[in-house]
Amino acid sequence: MEASLPFHHHHPAASSTAAHHAARLTPPPPRDPRATARWVPPAAAPARSRSPANLGLPPHPPRRLRLRLRLAPPRITAAVTGGPRRPRRRAPPPLECAGGSSSSLRRPREEEEEEEERSSTAHAGVSLVGENKVLQMSSTVPKASNIFWHDCAVGQADRQKLLKQKGCVVWITGLSGSGKSTLACTLDRELHTRGKLSYVLDGDNLRHGLNKDLGFKAEDRAENIRRVGEVAKLFADAGLVCIASFISPYRRDRESCRALLSDGSFIEVFLNMPLELCESRDPKGLYKLARAGKIKGFTGIDDPYESPLNSEIEIKEVDGVCPSPSDMAGQLMELCNDIQRRVGGGGGAGAGGAVPGQGGARGRRRRLRADEVLRALLVAPVRELERLADWLFVFFCLPLPDYYVPGSGRGGLLVARAPSSPSGGALLHYGGRYRRPLSLLLPSSSSSSSSSSMSSSEEYYYYSDD
């Protein structure tokens, strides 16, 4: 018997149609005695809890399971089949739960015993059917029933407004040694410097706590990424820029994480460094151990890495040279701005971008030469300058009370470069009458650092209201 049901557990004892419906609407008490204490008979629950329609549930469409049901077995094994690679609607991949052959009402005794053994470890078995493989995903918690979504009065939009940024997930994937953690921490620092709240979730670190029960078998990696995806989603919902740095070698696991987020809120960064480079770095000596056969199932050696097909950005070596972490971080911040501007319609009312550059820049963008940028910096009112500082790739922006000029806002010291110019930039005092350029940091080809010798062919961007 094959049926399409929402997330209600079907009572196996249902025999009549009425009982069948009752079973769908009235979930049975859990068989697991450990769960009984928490189980509340639906009749005892508050009336408004009975119907999801009364609960002001979030607009998630009910997830549907395709169930091949057998009446006898109390537990099910779920085979998760692949959804579209990049679903338009960000829905999780469909779940196909198979209880076994529809023709058999009872499983062989050994099978039941096996299942008893599995369930005694409180793990619910889920088979992930990948393109060419079957992954066993194990969840360490029993499947819960009788659960309802509860919304709070303060929502994501309120938090974003408070933080003046947008929550999102920057997901960095790549081989061990490709530079994920370095990039994650550099981006985190850059954002922090600009007053943006971010948080790094790193594979090694989470495996010390939340995921300490997981190893590197395919199913453990899948569960690792599933948990991280859920945590990252919560961080984004909290309004943070969540930077996730995980090998995350399996495409479908990454796509499942993407599916948890709204459009533009999951930014996949493929750190595509050659295996030879990663192996030559080998900061933890793990490649050496893997080559010596002392670690089995090491990604890139004897365990697969599935490259992203649709990452938002792929970072590679340029002419055999790996870009510096801060260049990569700069690229990422620009990218995030672009994506969020496109998806969020210019940064949203008051929320500001997740990363600097989107926040206060209201005007149209036009290109200016370096000398024009300097002039603009010098003539711009302080608040304009601070807005500009928010947009320029600012290395250092230190408001200094010494430079305070009444009526004109704070002053300070600013070292910045335009995103389009990797090596050019400006160091200036700002604030009222003290504002003047101290020096210009020019491309390395230039020997001088005075404003007069600034290359006029350098192109900068500048936000302008005209």
Ligand SMILES: Nc1ncnc2c1ncn2[C@@H]1O[C@H](COP(=O)(O)OS(=O)(=O)O)[C@@H](OP(=O)(O)O)[C@H]1O
């Ligand atoms: N067998 C095997 N394969 C790959 N990596 C291994 C393995 N054993 C230990 N390590 C160390 O674990 C870090 C990767 O953890 P992740 O949570 O990112 O891995 S995964 O996404 O679940 O595949 C990884 O850290 P990074 O080097 O920072 O990637 C390794 O230090």
Ligand SMILES: Nc1ncnc2c1ncn2[C@@H]1O[C@H](COP(=O)(O)OP(=O)(O)O)[C@@H](O)[C@H]1O
């Ligand atoms: N952009 C980079 N250029 C040069 N070396 C780098 C870069 N990023 C990281 N490294 C170095 O490579 C090694 C691995 O970096 P790490 O961030 O730990 O990688 P992962 O987290 O992917 O394992 C470290 O020794 C780090 O200093």
